[in-house]
Amino acid sequence: MAVEMGGGTLSEIHQSAKKLLMRSRGGLERLESLEYMTSTAVDSPELSYSVKRDIAQIQSLCVEMDRLWRSVANKSERDLWKRKVEQIAEEAESLKQSLDKYFVRNQRRVTEAKERAELLGRANGESAHVLRIFDEEAQAMQSVRNSSRLLEEASATGEAILFKYSEQRERLKRAQRKALDVLNTVGLSNSVLKLIERRHRVDKWIKYAGMALTLFVVFVFWRWTR
Template identity: 25%
Template sequence: MSAAVLYNNALRQTQQLQKEIASLEAGEDTSAAVQGQITAGLASLQRCANDLDDMARREVTAQKKEKAIARSRKVREDYTAIQQAFTQWKIADRARVATAEREALLGSGQHAERRSSSAVHRHGHDPQSTDTAILMFDSMIREGDVLDASGNRVDDILHMGQTVLQDLYEQRDMLKGAQRRLYDVANHLGLSTSVIKYIERRSTEDKYIFFGGIIVTVLVMWFIVHYIG
């Protein structure tokens, strides 16, 4: 699959997820099926972002690589925004459910209190079961909030880990590029050294030929002057 096709698929998934999130926030459809679709869509969108990161690292030209990185960043930003909106909606929905349950419990507690009040008049004692139940319910709500906060922190840590891993991949590619350039320079320097050595050797040979020619020329002139002249 090409980067363009993958990016277009990611855009379609983003639009679908945004519609589903809007439906949740408006209260039109808050079923478990819709929430499951959003969870699956977020996982698929995250895979698209990772695949776009891999394709961007494999691009050869700087222009294509920059374009691929921009697309990957856009998809990852959309994923983060949708994930945060979904998390906030789940927290608000849990708060609404907890409030409704607490109000129902308080209502039943008031009804039980009225009944126990009559029992007090009849038997001479005041039961504390309703207050205990309310305290236990409040404690469960606080524990749920703590667990939600811990889950959000874990998600943040995972996201930071993915970001760090992506930076390490990019640094590795930069180091590989620098290593290739060093090899090229080393090969170029090796070739230059060979050329310099060849020139020095040729210069030495030319020097010997030059002095040899001078000696031969002097001998020939001496021979001509001494025997012919």
């Protein structure tokens, strides 16, 4: 007995529902294969939408078949169609639950991927900040080393200058003694000797002033390079 209703006979509707079940099952298997091929979120929007649409259509057909099998006159045939329709409905519900679980897993993976990206971004930012701190400290240490080197060079220059002044002082003393010996020998007057002594004192003050000026320059240079 072929019971008919707007969309066709019960048998035709049942065949359409079975075809949709096979197509939905195959689409869900392809989605799950894509899911397990990679640990990241992978989705095929067209395929998942197609599977969802087919399952919804199967459930609509089950509602229609549920009305149709109740119109079957023969009890044994009616019971048979009841079991067939219930089986289709159960399979459709199982596919729907599997698809819902797939959507939940995929959404969770999307969320985890976003969280990993945010954590990686923050980690990169903190690493860059630490590197900047190390770079600034390295620059400060290099500046201190440069200042210390310049100070040592300035100190060495000052010591060399003072050593030169000391040598000149000794040479001047020796020259003075020789000159006094010569003058005493030739019998120059006391006024000439006093003039030479005054000149010697002036030279000594000039020498001390030069030494003080050198020390002042070294001190200023040291303060400026700190």
